[in-house]
Amino acid sequence: MRDKRMTADEVVGEIKDGMTVGIGGWGSRRKPMTLVKAILRSGVEDLTVVTYGGPDAGLLCAAGKVRKLVYGFVSLDSIPYDPWFKRARETGAIEVLELDEGMFQTGLRAAGHRLPFLPIRAGLGSDVLKYAPELKTVRSPYDDGEELVAMPALKLDVALVHLNRADKHGNAQYLGPDPYFDDLFCLAADRRYVSCEQVVETFDGPPQTLLLNRMMVDGVVEAPGGAGFTSCVPDYGRDEALQREYANAATDLEQWPDFYERFLG
Amino acid sequence: MSDVTRAEVCVTACADLFLGAGETLASPMGLIPSLGAKLARLTSEPDLLLSDGEAFLLTPESTVEGWLPYRKVFDVVAHGRRHVVMGANQVDRFGNQNISAIGDHARPTRQLLGFRGAPGNTVNHRTSYWVPRHSTRVLVEAVDVVSGVGYDRAAGPFHDVHRVVTNLAVLDFDTPDHSMRILSVHPGVSVDEVRKQTSFPLIANNVTETRLPTDEELELIRTRLDPQSKRDKEVPQ
Numbered sequence: 001m002r003d004k005r006m007t008a009d010e011v012v013g014e015i016k017d018g019m020t021v022g023i024g025g026w027g028s029r030r031k032p033m034t035l036v037k038a039i040l041r042s043g044v045e046d047l048t049v050v051t052y053g054g055p056d057a058g059l060l061c062a063a064g065k066v067r068k069l070v071y072g073f074v075s076l077d078s079i080p081y082d083p084w085f086k087r088a089r090e091t092g093a094i095e096v097l098e099l100d101e102g103m104f105q106t107g108l109r110a111a112g113h114r115l116p117f118l119p120i121r122a123g124l125g126s127d128v129l130k131y132a133p134e135l136k137t138v139r140s141p142y143d144d145g146e147e148l149v150a151m152p153a154l155k156l157d158v159a160l161v162h163l164n165r166a167d168k169h170g171n172a173q174y175l176g177p178d179p180y181f182d183d184l185f186c187l188a189a190d191r192r193y194v195s196c197e198q199v200v201e202t203f204d205g206p207p208q209t210l211l212l213n214r215m216m217v218d219g220v221v222e223a224p225g226g227a228g229f230t231s232c233v234p235d236y237g238r239d240e241a242l243q244r245e246y247a248n249a250a251t252d253l254e255q256w257p258d259f260y261e262r263f264l265g
Numbered sequence: 266m267s268d269v270t271r272a273e274v275c276v277t278a279c280a281d282l283f284l285g286a287g288e289t290l291a292s293p294m295g296l297i298p299s300l301g302a303k304l305a306r307l308t309s310e311p312d313l314l315l316s317d318g319e320a321f322l323l324t325p326e327s328t329v330e331g332w333l334p335y336r337k338v339f340d341v342v343a344h345g346r347r348h349v350v351m352g353a354n355q356v357d358r359f360g361n362q363n364i365s366a367i368g369d370h371a372r373p374t375r376q377l378l379g380f381r382g383a384p385g386n387t388v389n390h391r392t393s394y395w396v397p398r399h400s401t402r403v404l405v406e407a408v409d410v411v412s413g414v415g416y417d418r419a420a421g422p423f424h425d426v427h428r429v430v431t432n433l434a435v436l437d438f439d440t441p442d443h444s445m446r447i448l449s450v451h452p453g454v455s456v457d458e459v460r461k462q463t464s465f466p467l468i469a470n471n472v473t474e475t476r477l478p479t480d481e482e483l484e485l486i487r488t489r490l491d492p493q494s495k496r497d498k499e500v501p502q
Contacts, residue, residue, distance in 0.1 A: 026335060053379075073379035080378065089366070089376035098365065100384040102339045121343070122385030124421055125414035131370050146421070177320035178334040 001169045006219045008038035011193045014219075015039065015158055018067075020048040022108075022154070022189055024161030024182035025230065028054040028077045028238055030174075032162035032195050034226035037264055039065060050154055052104065052181065054230055055246060058084035062250065062260070066094050070154065072101035076243055083250035097132055099123075105181060107154035112187030119148040159189035162227045163211065164235055165203060166196035170217030173209045176233040186216040195221040197235045269477050271432060272297065272496035274451045275397075276486055277478040278430045280305040282393050283348060288312045290333075290347040296499050298350035298395045298430075300490050307485055342382065345423055348391040350430075351383060355408040356394055358444045358465040360426035362387075362413030370410050383412035391425040397499050399431035404463040416443035432500045434459045435475055440468050449475040 012035070015021060021039075025031040036056045039047075046067045051057055053074030060066050062084040074085040088094045099107070100122040110118040119138055122128075124147070129135050138150040161182040166172035172194045174182070186192040194212060199222045203210060226232075229239035229246065249259035279301020283291055291302040291313045306313040307325055314331070316338075317323050322331030333341070341347050354377055355363040364383055368374035386392050392413060396403050414420045416438055428448070429436040435448045446468035447459055456469050478486065486496070 071379055073381045075378055081376070086376045089373055092372040098370075098379050100380050101335075101382045102342060102385040105336065105339055120385075121388050121421060121423075122382075124384075124388050125411070125418035125424075126380065126384035126387075127365070127370070127411040128380055128384050130411075147419075177332075179336070180334070181336060 001214070003168045004170045004214075004218065004220045005168050005199065006221060008034050008195070008221050008223065011035055011160070011219055011221060012038040012042045012044065014191055015042075015044050015047075017044055018046045019157040020050060020155065022050040022156040022159045022185040023056050024159065024180060024185045025054065025056070025227070026052045026178070026180045027073070027075050028230045028243060030162050030176065030180060030227050030232050031056045031230040032160045032226065033228060033230060034195050034223035035160045035162070035193065035221065036060065041264060050156060052101070053082070053085065055082060055243070058082035058250060061085055061088035061094060062256075068095040068097065070097040070099065070104075072099050072104045076247060078238065078240060079243065079247050083247055098128065100126070100128055103128065103149065103151050104154070105184065106151040108181060108184040108188045110151060111153035111155045112184055115153060117150040117152045120151050121148055123149040123151070154188060156185065156189035157191065159185040159192045160195075161185055161193075161212075162195045162223070162232065164197050164232065165200050166194055166220050167201065167203070168199055168220060170194065170212065170214035170220055171203070171210060172196060172212040172217065172220075173203050173205065174211050175205060175209060175235070179211050183211050183216065186212055192217050193219040193221065195223040195226045197224055197226065197232065198222065269483065270497065270502050271451060271453075272500035272502070273478050273483065273486055274475055275430060275432060275500050276300045276304060276496060277482055278435050278475055279350065279395065280309065280482070282350060282428055282430065283310045283313060286310050286313055286348055288314065288346070290314045290316070290341050292316070292347055292349040294349070294351050295395055295397070296495055297397065300486060300496060302350070303490050304482060304485055308482060342385050342389050345390045348393065348427070349386045350393045350395050351386065351413060353394045353396055353403065353413070355403060355405045356396065356429060357405055357408050357415060359415035359417040360413070360429070360438055360443075360445065361408045361411045361415030361418070362394060363408035363410045365410040365412045367409055380412045384414065387414040387424060387426065388421045389423050391427050393427045394429045396429060396431040399433040399459070399462050401462060401464045404465070406464045433462060436467070444468065446470070447472045449473045451475045452477065
């Protein structure tokens with residue numbers, strides 16, 4: 001079996017200008033921050049970023065990497081709003097596709113199933129469709145004739161996710177309470193990269209925690225602490241102090257260059 | 266009891282949102298709705314399902330009784346056995362709600378959270394709103410962005426916006442055209458005051474006074490659910 005271990009910079013070397021990049025996790029939880037930092041340090045730009053947004057969205061906006069953001073929300077959880085995302089929106093710096101959270105998941109599923117769209121009720125009557133006129137509805141061909149949203153596939157060029165454990169072949173395991181949508185991100189993408197707290201020979205714990213199998217993964221990066229400052233339980237919780245520092249520096253731009261330099265290391 | 270606080274009245278008003286819910290997932294956002302849901306589970310609605318806000322369903326004794334990661338919450342949303350109590354940066358007379366952005370969505374004056382689950386929640390199952398500061402800025406003639414869907418829009422077979430609980434009153438949509446009306450005002454609040462703090466005309470027939478918590482409910486709120494009185498920060502006396 002193949003050894004898929006690589007470095008974060010090698011992963012980012014696979015990302016070209018203008019690509020669509022999906023980022024796993026949820027809000028400020030289990031974000032692949034080591035991989036995000038490698039993007040921040042790189043020259044890549046003009047990205048479409050698809051995320052249940054946390055500080056990944058804010059940081060990539062801060063670095064000017066984002067042409068378009070596809071999201072259901074952007075939040076730091078314990079801090080409701082991400083200041084960099086707010087600034088990017090309020091200055092008109094980025095294009096957006098703002099979706100209902102369930103529509104977002106349905107779009108990933110459609111992409112993973114190689115379908116052009118999947119129907120969903122969410123979105124009807126709301127302004128999601130008003131601000132995204134490219135989204136269409138479809139009528140049930142059965143007797144009910146119900147009109148539903150035809151959520152288009154959210155196809156990704158690259159998926160970046162962070163899990164607790166992986167082996168060198170790309171099987172990967174989450175040990176926290178929630179898989180989030182990391183498997184769907186991988187199924188929706190052409191190139192799939194998982195960073196992990198630890199590369200292991202064999203997995204401990206119930207096999208149901210093995211969220212990704214090696215068919216779904218092209219590269220494995222061992223990155224201890226690689227989700228910080230977002231949470232990666234049970235390995236560690238969110239570093240609230242560092243997140244607060246991020247949010248403060250992102251609000252008061254005089255503090256930003258100093259914070260950013262230290263953060264990137 | 267004469268020393269009942271406004272926050273405590275709001276907690277029981279939120280608990281009463283769940284009357285008749287039975288084995289339904291209660292998803293309260295914010296402190297007062299959470300206290301209300303927990304209170305309902307301990308009193309009127311012992312069959313309610315409550316999550317820890319993460320992936321576990323918990324009993325009142327904090328024992329894990331179920332697993333509900335976000336993807337399974339989406340299944341419950343679509344299946345419909347859920348009553349969400351969401352916040353609202355803006356809500357209008359037909360119950361449209363905005364948590365996305367203030368101003369023009371293309372370039373908002375103030376970016377908020379985003380649509381989150383509001384579009385899906387409101388077309389799939391019962392939805393209520395909690396407004397800790399009832400004012401003309403929140404209860405607006407028309408919301409800037411429709412996140413949660415109101416009664417004047419094509420909302421499908423499962424649309425059910427139930428009530429709006431605020432720090433001043435309980436409101437619902439049980440009128441011929443489903444425009445908002447005052448169901449009850451909290452003790453010490455007048456109908457005029459509620460109207461003054463609302464940007465659109467409110468129907469106000471047969472307005473009652475929001476009930477006070479029972480002694481049992483007060484005891485639960487004060488000694489078991491919120492002994493540190495965090496509720497008073499969300500709704501000052």
